[in-house]
Every structure is written in structure tokens, then in C-alpha cells.
Amino acid sequence: MKKSIQAILKDSFIQNNIIFFFGSFGVAVLNYLYYPILGRIMSIEDFGEVQVVLSILVQVSILFTVFSYLKINLITNHPDKKERERLTASLEKFALLLSLVIFFLILIFSGLLKKYLQFQSLYPFVGLAFLLPLGVPLTFRTAYLLGRKKFFKASVAGAISAVGKTVFAVIFIYLGFRTFGAIAALLLSQILAIAYLSYQRHGTFSLIPLSALRAKVRGSKPLNEEIKKGFFIFVILISIAFLFTSDIIFVRLFFSPAQSGLYSGIATIARIIFFVTASISGVLLPSVKINAKEKNRKLLKKSFLLICLLGGSSMLAFMFFPGFFIKLLIGSKFLVLKNLLPWLSLSLFLTAILNLMLVYYIAHQKYIVSLFALVGTATVILLSFLHHNSLLAIIFNFIISTVLVMILIFIWTASRRDYQNA
Numbered sequence: 001m002k003k004s005i006q007a008i009l010k011d012s013f014i015q016n017n018i019i020f021f022f023g024s025f026g027v028a029v030l031n032y033l034y035y036p037i038l039g040r041i042m043s044i045e046d047f048g049e050v051q052v053v054l055s056i057l058v059q060v061s062i063l064f065t066v067f068s069y070l071k072i073n074l075i076t077n078h079p080d081k082k083e084r085e086r087l088t089a090s091l092e093k094f095a096l097l098l099s100l101v102i103f104f105l106i107l108i109f110s111g112l113l114k115k116y117l118q119f120q121s122l123y124p125f126v127g128l129a130f131l132l133p134l135g136v137p138l139t140f141r142t143a144y145l146l147g148r149k150k151f152f153k154a155s156v157a158g159a160i161s162a163v164g165k166t167v168f169a170v171i172f173i174y175l176g177f178r179t180f181g182a183i184a185a186l187l188l189s190q191i192l193a194i195a196y197l198s199y200q201r202h203g204t205f206s207l208i209p210l211s212a213l214r215a216k217v218r219g220s221k222p223l224n225e226e227i228k229k230g231f232f233i234f235v236i237l238i239s240i241a242f243l244f245t246s247d248i249i250f251v252r253l254f255f256s257p258a259q260s261g262l263y264s265g266i267a268t269i270a271r272i273i274f275f276v277t278a279s280i281s282g283v284l285l286p287s288v289k290i291n292a293k294e295k296n297r298k299l300l301k302k303s304f305l306l307i308c309l310l311g312g313s314s315m316l317a318f319m320f321f322p323g324f325f326i327k328l329l330i331g332s333k334f335l336v337l338k339n340l341l342p343w344l345s346l347s348l349f350l351t352a353i354l355n356l357m358l359v360y361y362i363a364h365q366k367y368i369v370s371l372f373a374l375v376g377t378a379t380v381i382l383l384s385f386l387h388h389n390s391l392l393a394i395i396f397n398f399i400i401s402t403v404l405v406m407i408l409i410f411i412w413t414a415s416r417r418d419y420q421n422a
Helices: 002-010 012-041 044-077 081-108 110-116 123-147 151-174 178-202 210-214 221-245 247-254 257-270 272-287 293-320 322-329 332-363 369-386 391-416
Strands: none
Touching: 012 044, 012 151, 012 257, 012 272, 044 081, 044 123, 044 178, 044 221, 044 247, 044 257, 081 110, 081 123, 081 221, 110 123, 123 151, 123 178, 151 178, 221 247, 221 332, 221 369, 221 391, 247 257, 247 391, 257 272, 257 322, 257 332, 272 293, 272 332, 293 322, 293 332, 322 332, 332 369, 332 391, 369 391
16 A cells, blocks of 8 residues: 555656645635635625626636647647747737737727626726736746646746735725726736746746747748647637636626625635646646557546546535535625535536546647537527526536536547547
């Protein structure tokens, strides 16, 4: 037994998971503090607004996460250092240009967002717009550390951002800036994290990615191939983000601001399941090697077991003791919806497993799974517009859609005997 444990601990994949897990878990705890603290010092309506803005931010930021995945793949698998650096610089410039386009679109449509999402002010959307260009250097510099398997330093950057946004948010909210203050806190914390990452990468505190600004985004076969891959990865990741966060937006559309705020609090607790398991997919992505079939299968099995251990235990705790965790984490004013926590926990656990499956296929560059992910997104949108008579109905829509994507992947894998070739 002792030898078995020692053998497990000597496994490099397990070691990387331990480092990144504890780093990510610490960051997740620090990140999570942002929500219960805000839930206690803000009104339910304001707290609901913050959650909606963050949900939109997660989904829009998927564009830049795509480029992060491409960079990690290049660092892991591209043999030519000079060509690799040229491609990553070009991708970062392309991402910056995209972020500026979305920046102006959000500013232009901020009035409509305020109206249809029932906000009291459009300033939170202005803050959201400014977060996007900052997200590009943050994403790419973090991707560099992950691609080099410098998981501890990547975790430190996450901790700086997590602590900063909570401290700044408390200050700004007490100064009377409400929802905008919580979003402005994210801006300042991102700036601090980018400065740290820049120092780790270049030895300076530059916030502007100079190499990317100098890069030429000209059509070339390698760059076009990477952008083509990026499109499929985007479809996959936006689908996961949609299943992970958009329930809050649907609740905001179909229910009152007060109910939306209460639901956001319960959803914040359930999302712990996704947060504590996210590091596993993060380690799996740079660990998978093309043409290393047997090793990759073993990595997938280990990752699945880790998710069942961490995510499954969290899900069971929330299912059996919902009232206790709600009072402990966000306060008794959210207890009125405690019956939702078990079902939301199940939904997030299934989403965590689906995320692992999709990341595995991304690492293998088998982008046909993007079609299945797209089916899941379309299904949850259709069901949510047709069936939203209760908050529980919204949750069931997401569970059904997640399970549907899993079934499609299993059928496709079995039909092609992909488990033998992956």
C-alpha cells in the first residue's frame, strides 16, 4: 500500500496536478471570497447585477481563452522556437484587435444591455468593456507559464488578481460605487496581475505586449491553420462557458431582479464544484502529446478519477447540507432558495466532467466535438425560452443539455472506436 502511494506521488502528472491543484485551489478560495463578501455588503439586486456582468465577461473572454489554448499547444508541440514565437506574437495581436472591436460594441450597445437586463446604470457595462483589452495580455502571459508547466507562478498571478479584486471591491462599495465599484475592482486587480506576469516573462512591469504590437498579422499558412483551429476551439469553449454561466442571464431575463439576485447567490455556491476541478483540465491540456496514445488514455483516466473525487465530494456535501453551506458562505437571506442547491450542484458536476472530455479532444485536435458542443448550446437556449415557468425548470434545461452532449460524444467515440486511437 505504501509503495503504491509512493508510486502515485512520483507520477509527474499527479505532481503537476498537486502543484496546480493546491495553487488553483488557493486561488479559487481567494476568488470565491469576492462573492460571499459582496453578497453580505451589497443589496440582493446589486449582487445580481454583478453576477450578470461577470457571466457576460466569462463568455466574451472565451475568445481570448481560445488563443491561450492555441499558445499552450504551440509551446507544447511546435518544434521550431523562432516560428513558434512569431506565431504566438501574431495570435496575440489578432486577439488585441478583436478585443478592441468588442470593446466598442459593448460601449455602443450598453444602453440596450441596461434596458433588457434591468440594470439601474450603464456604467457596469462601461467597466466590462475596459476589462476586455486588459484580458488579452493577462491570458497570453498566463498561457506562457502554463505551457512551460510553471504552475506555481501562474497560481501566484491568480492569487494577486483574486486578493486585489476583493480588497478593491470592498473599498469601492463602501465609498458608494455599488455595482460599478465591484467591476472597477476587477480592472485594478487585472493590472496588478499583468504587471507580475510581465516581470516573470520579461523582467519588466510593462502592461503593453510590445512584441504583439510589433507583430504582423499577415495571412500565412501556419497562422491561418492556427486561426482555423481557434474557431473550433472557440465553439467548444463558448459552449462550456454557456452551460457554466448563462443560467444567471436567463433568470435575469425571465424573473425579477430580486429573484435573480437570490438565484445568483445559490449559483455562486454550486460553482465551487467547477472551480475546484478546473485545474485538472488545466494540467491535462499541456500534458497530452500528439501520437502518445497509451499515455494520453492513462492521463484521461487519472483526470476523470480526480474530478469524481473532488467534484463529487463537493456535490454530495451541497446536496445533503444545503442550508448549512448557504448560511456559512453567503448568509441566511439566501436560504429561501436552498432547495435549488442540490440540483445546481448536479448540473455543475456534470459540466465539469463535460469540460474535461472536451479539453481532452481539444488537446488531440479532434474538433468535430465542436458540433456536439454547439448542439448543447442550441438545446439549452431553445429549452430555456420554451420552458422557464420556474427557477428549477431553468436548472433542468441545463442538466438535459449537458447530458445530451455527453451522449453524443459517447456515441461518436464508440462508433469510431476512438478510444483505441486517442
